[in-house]
Amino acid sequence: MSEVVLRDARYSELPEIAHVMAKAFWEDNLFGELIHPHRNEYPDDVDLFWLRQARVNFWDYRWRWLVAVSKDESGQEVIAGIAQWARLGDGGQKLECAYLDPRNLLKPLSSVAMKVHAWAWPSRASDPKTEDIVDRAYPFFDKIWSSKRAESWYLEALAVRPDFQGKDIGRRLVLWGLDQAEAEGICASVVSALGKDEFYTKCGFDEQYGNATQGDGNPLAGVEGANMFWKWPKTSS
Template identity: 25%
Template sequence: MDVALRPASRPDLPVLATIGVLAFRDTPLYAHFAPRHPQREGDFRAALLLEARTRFESPGQCVVVAEVDVDVDVDRGGSDGEDEDEREGGEKEGKRRMGRRMVVGFAYWVKVGGGSAGFGSGPGPSGTGEGKGVQEWYWKDTWGKKLRRTLLSFEAIYSGTLGPGRIFIAESVRRFHALTDQIIRNHASIIGREYWYLSTLAVLPAFQHRGIGARLVDWGLELARKEGVPVTLKSTESGYRLYERKGFKEVDAMQVTESLRVPIMVFEPS
């Protein structure tokens, strides 16, 4: 399958929220922190969209999307004088096949530590098709971004108190991230160093197990190798084998419940 990676654009963000709803629907971690999300899918999507919008406007956050070519049936737009026998491939009457690009997965990559001078100032990873440095895509801040982040912060307060963000058990989420982030920062391979953090990886269920998630992981690993810095993540059960194949090693874990264990993994560039 031909997969193309590129930086997300603002119109992509609702699509990412929809992908998240479908990809995370049956994951134990989301079932624990948002136990009613299958019944309140609209609120779940709204909360994921707010996260996507906030990350998109924040320096140091790399929102990377994966696209594939798909064929769709579209109306022919009236008779064109062809007989049905003349239509290629047995197309249905009144329809024709057209190819288009479709976003089917995304990753949130975060550079922790350092500043703009150390943030991917060289060429971007291969396969992005942009030929620009990651710094140029994501590190540059603007007054427009600052204003939008301010407005988003008020929206987040409303969402968490009166809006769709209430679908999450806020204190449990905050405590989980605080503890796991502390474990990562205090690990021997991370202390005092810049590092890349894979915050989220999601692929539409219909396109999983086709190498798309692996391509999104490789995006960050390629940068880490160029910069000589480690990569960290909190693994789900479904993603563990992929990360192992990519060279991540489990360094610790958080036992969220008796049956829910979240491994913390680190990749060290050779």
């Protein structure tokens, strides 16, 4: 394999990205066990969860989709890792190119298309009762991104292919967003998966504050992990 480089993802790569996400979170207590309890019976169906989300969120102008790519012996690019960074707050709104930006139309159209797709081809690997549990949980903890935390580069998801783990790829994808936040003089944030707290602190996140399971009525209540970490800038905006 050649040297791994980071670049923006392409829409045509979303199926491969979804596969990387599925494999990286296969044993995760939330995206694996809770949302996809039948993943070992229907392994290919797990990709559908990530692919449908990606085909909608790819058109959100606040998001940056990064891939870490390498080339195999035949010269073909291989996606080794993926990071989904979102610019929250007023700064995210300013990323819109123009009032008539086509992404403003493509995202809602894609959302409708993926709902139809899910109806026509339901995932046999997931539990219908928990498949949307993360989306339902956000209103219970998204108030944490307020006041001095309102402007943030948020790491929505990070995944590295199992056969590329241990090669510093995840850290490089994290540092991209930390550098963006530092340049703007704002914080960076992430909801850590179970067992990943130490990884994020080693990457530079210097404060643990909040948890994605908090809030009365939160459907994630009782789920282990989901600590929220923050990296504060050395400079002020």
